[in-house]
Amino acid sequence: xxxxxxxxxxxxxxxxxxxxxxxxxxxxxxxxxxxxxxxxxxxxxxxxxxxxxxxxxxxxxxxxxxxxxxxxxxxxxxxxxxxxxxxxxxxxxxxxxxxxxxxxxxxxxxxxxxxxxxxxxxxxxxxxxxxxxxxxxxxxxxxxxxxxxxxxxxxxxxxxxxxxxxxxxxxxxxxxxxxxxxxxxxxxxxxxxxxxxxxxxxxxxxxxxxxxxxxxxxxxxxxxxxxxxxxxxxxxxxxxxxxxxxxxxxxxxxxxxxxxxxxxxxxxxxxxxxxxxxxxxxxxxxxxxxxxxxxxxxxxxxxxxxxxxxxxxxxxxxxxxxxxxxxxxxxxxxxxxxxxxxxxxxxxxxxxxxxxxxxxxxxxxxxxxxxxxxxxxxxxxxxxxxxxxxxxxxxxxxxxxxxxxxxxxxxxxxxxxxxxxxxxxxxxxxxxxxxxx
Numbered sequence: 042x043x044x045x046x047x048x049x050x051x052x053x054x055x056x057x058x059x060x061x062x063x064x065x066x067x068x069x070x071x072x073x074x075x076x077x078x079x080x081x082x083x084x085x086x087x088x089x090x091x092x093x094x095x096x097x098x099x100x101x102x103x104x105x106x107x108x109x110x111x112x113x114x115x116x117x118x119x120x121x122x123x124x125x126x127x128x129x130x131x132x133x134x135x136x137x138x139x140x141x142x143x144x145x146x147x148x149x150x151x152x153x154x155x156x157x158x159x160x161x162x163x164x165x166x167x168x169x170x171x172x173x174x175x176x177x178x179x180x181x182x183x184x185x186x187x188x189x190x191x192x193x194x195x196x197x198x199x200x201x202x203x204x205x206x207x208x209x210x211x212x213x214x215x216x217x218x219x220x221x222x223x224x225x226x227x228x229x230x231x232x233x234x235x236x237x238x239x240x241x242x243x244x245x246x247x248x249x250x251x252x253x254x255x256x257x258x259x260x261x262x263x264x265x266x267x268x269x270x271x272x273x274x275x276x277x278x279x280x281x282x283x284x285x286x287x288x289x290x291x292x293x294x295x296x297x298x299x300x301x302x303x304x305x306x307x308x309x310x311x312x313x314x315x316x317x318x319x320x321x322x323x324x325x326x327x328x329x330x331x332x333x334x335x336x337x338x339x340x341x342x343x344x345x346x347x348x349x350x351x352x353x354x355x356x357x358x359x360x361x362x363x364x365x366x367x368x369x370x371x372x373x374x375x376x377x378x379x380x381x382x383x384x385x386x387x388x389x390x391x392x393x394x395x396x397x398x399x400x401x402x403x404x405x406x407x408x409x410x411x412x413x414x415x416x417x418x419x420x421x422x423x424x425x426x427x428x429x430x431x432x433x434x435x436x437x438x439x440x441x442x443x444x445x446x447x448x449x450x451x452x453x454x455x456x457x458x459x460x461x462x463x464x465x466x467x468x469x470x471x472x473x474x475x476x477x478x
Contacts, residue, residue: 099350108357130317
């Protein structure tokens with residue numbers, strides 16, 4: 042599918058004049074909606090706010106200010122049905138696997154059997170988290186593994202906060218370039234809109250992701266090495282139990298779903314969505330959970346609505362000329378400017394709205410091709426290492442650390458993230474350039 046045939050928004054034949062006033066309004070709406078979605082404030086009259094309220098604020102403000110018309114939003118949203126169905130199915134899959142206890146059992150087994158000391162635990166945690174985030178998704182991996190790793194670290198090395206923090210950060214740092222399109226919801230949505238199929242994405246992004254992991258792990262071992270020189274103070278009292286029969290069945294079904302993605306994707310554009318939805322239903326039946334309850338409680342509908350709000354703001358910024366200005370910046374600066382802006386914008390604005398702006402900008406540029414979209418996605422995946430507000434995963438990780446009484450100074454988070462960011466970005470972009478000739 043050619044990117045010029047996308048139905049997301051109408052093609053813009055000529056450059057749109059920059060309207061600084063409207064750009065300011067849309068920027069204000071963007072900052073407000075992202076703040077509400079991430080901070081989730083509580084108001085006395087309305088109770089807790091969240092991503093769904095942020096989406097309502099964004100869509101209402103864009104329509105009321107005339108930044109976009111209802112028809113424009115409807116045309117955009119019709120093109121999002123397929124990726125949103127896939128994301129909802131993946132959320133149900135992740136919830137089913139979590140409820141079965143499979144990941145907790147696997148994680149506990151790996152970390153206690155294959156880690157002779159703190160350094161070994163760090164390596165095991167990092168690559169186990171990388172694998173899990175590729176099979177399910179980043180947010181589900183963070184929610185499950187972070188408290189588990191902190192609990193094991195606190196039991197094995199009581200009172201060693203620096204070591205606990207280093208091991209917990211291995212979980213977050215494992216979120217690098219998404220090697221599989223299903224690993225990151227925003228990547229799935231953008232790849233679908235850019236016409237990049239499951240297999241073409243996998244063939245290019247998997248090598249970039251592997252090298253990104255290796256570089257990140259190597260840098261972290263150097264800068265956190267002193268915190269990882271420790272033997273077990275207390276070994277686990279007993280060996281972890283083997284997988285139960287239901288957990289074994291869940292593992293087999295999950296493996297079958299993962300293998301079905303590349304095979305089914307060779308035949309139809311709806312393959313990823315169909316496999317995700319059917320996979321979620323199958324896993325729900327396997328763990329004997331009511332499907333209706335899983336859909337109501339386990340699917341993050343607020344996150345899906347937030348994507349719609351972010352698209353509304355993106356279309357408003359496009360109509361105000363900001364997207365054309367961004368496209369001209371990329372055309373003049375090349376891939377390095379695209380990579381840097383994607384990473385920094387994802388850290389500051391949040392990866393969802395920044396990636397959507399990149400999609401619209403690349404779509405309006407005559408110089409963009411598949412490689413530009415992949416570079417924007419890869420750098421948008423890594424950029425949130427700079428600031429925890431750059432992604433929902435970062436905020437979930439910090440919240441998990443706070444609940445476990447683990448202190449993570451913001452300055453420490455930024456410094457460690459900045460040190461790993463540049464080498465990870467460089468190797469990822471270099472690999473994508475080589476693979477695209």
